[in-house]
Amino acid sequence: MDSILRIEGLYGGYFPHKPVLKNVTFDVRQGEMVGLIGLNGAGKSTTIKHILGLLQPQKGEIRVRGLTLKEDPEPYRSAFAFVPESPELYEELTIREHLELTARAYGLKEAEWERRMERLLGTFRMKEKLGSFSGHLSKGMKQKVMIMNAFLVEPPLYIIDEPFLGLDPLGIRSLLDLMVEMKRQGASFLISSHILSTIERYCDRFVVLHQGEIAAQGPLEQILEAAGLRQGTLDDAFCRLVAGGGSPA
Template structure:
């Protein structure tokens, strides 16, 4: 089975010949949830920008559903939905109109739009806010709108950057339950988050980025095997992350 997302030997960044990312290799299979973790400035956002086509690789290749970034851009971009860390809404559109605009942009039928939008509004407790403008919404509610727009599309791949920021506990629960249900139908997720205790429970694998390089990758068991830890010891993702970063800094001091 081919991977939904394949990043091969990626070098990239903002300045020529000064790559932020150095030989990054990441794969994502159908129905898989992968956590992308790292310190601030590790290269997570830069990696995501390259996947989205907002930045062109200096070297290497990125494919989604066997389509390269440089090929069939319209089909490439319709293969994923992206939820940014900071909500970006149109001030002149209501919540419902944002959903309608997304449905039109992606060619979603009226019947599918109605069923999906009503379900999402209910799941995220936004029914009473459906006709409100962004100025009338809290930051958490704005984040819900971004999430609902992404889930409305139902693409094979979701790229989500810090999804839990600003969400209340019930909204977090709705988000995680919705992602779990979509996974059962084959959707894949790449999630960048600092909330390690939460993604530890839901992600199948993890990629640890540090100074633009992948320093650890795999399941919890595989990450633990890469450290000097008793395999029978119950070590949290947070503890393993700390050890991987410490180990990398010891080997390559600044």
């Protein structure tokens, strides 16, 4: 399978000569879900910020659909959608205006984004809130708006940071079902989450970050092997790896 996202030898962080990330290398292939997991401070958010272009690599490179951000910024950025951990919305815009703004930014035709919008509103039970301003929404509803904005544009790659925080059980199920559907259509996902039991069921491969380095990566069987386990869950392997019981890979 072709790599939609490729990170090669990435060193980076917030201060020169003090990298948080050290030689991080992994990819996300077409039609694949990859779980990015680690303790708080392991480097997950720093990795995502480098992919988004909010931080510049100190060494190494990041390619989305074969392009670096410097080579061609517009197709690089338009190839993915990002759902942050904390929803960030414009208080003076309604839900509909947020979705329309996103659609116009990505160059979607009105008939197409209207059709997609209606479907997403139904999926997340938000039709009655379409005219509401974001300042009047609960945190969970704001998160649903962020998710709808990402899925409205149907990019090749979704980058999702802690997607389940603030969502009610039906919202979580709706999101998971939507992710599975888009994956079947060929979309790729990089998902950062602490809810290991959930991503174990849905992700094809995993990248375990620990203190800015990759402690293990691959399907569950390889993660277990790296942790020195013959069998078990992702949680079992993760705890063993970050507690120092596994060997770096």
